[in-house]
Amino acid sequence: MDKALFEKGLEIRKSVVGAEYVEKSLANANGFNMPFQELVTSYCWGEVWGRPGLEKSTRSMLNIAMLCALNRPHELRLHLRGAVNNGVSADEIQEILLQVGIYAGVPAMVDSFRVARTVLGEMNEI
Numbered sequence: 001m002d003k004a005l006f007e008k009g010l011e012i013r014k015s016v017v018g019a020e021y022v023e024k025s026l027a028n029a030n031g032f033n034m035p036f037q038e039l040v041t042s043y044c045w046g047e048v049w050g051r052p053g054l055e056k057s058t059r060s061m062l063n064i065a066m067l068c069a070l071n072r073p074h075e076l077r078l079h080l081r082g083a084v085n086n087g088v089s090a091d092e093i094q095e096i097l098l099q100v101g102i103y104a105g106v107p108a109m110v111d112s113f114r115v116a117r118t119v120l121g122e123m124n125e126i
Helices: 002-018 019-027 032-048 056-069 071-085 090-104 105-122
Strands: none
Touching: 002 019, 002 032, 002 056, 002 071, 056 071, 056 090, 056 105, 071 090, 071 105, 090 105
């Protein structure tokens, strides 16, 4: 594992999804899933999120759309929170979800609106 890339990813990951969530994930890791935590932190957050080509808010919006299309509600919840942390508004999230309905199907949009309504409500964004 590249320690510098891990540390870079750890900083970005905490800034997007919250230090408490990340620290809990790492604290709950064991010998079986720690390599997964290291890979996600280094590769996803350090290597990809750490690239200069897109703003964090843009990356968050892309993630929301992809997670909706892939029907990944657990990750969608996490990345909705991250999107708000990155400055994405509830109105922008609404537009993303409407776009999902056209390109990924109405059932994906329905489920995604349900998840987003809960998350954004908990965050007092709607």
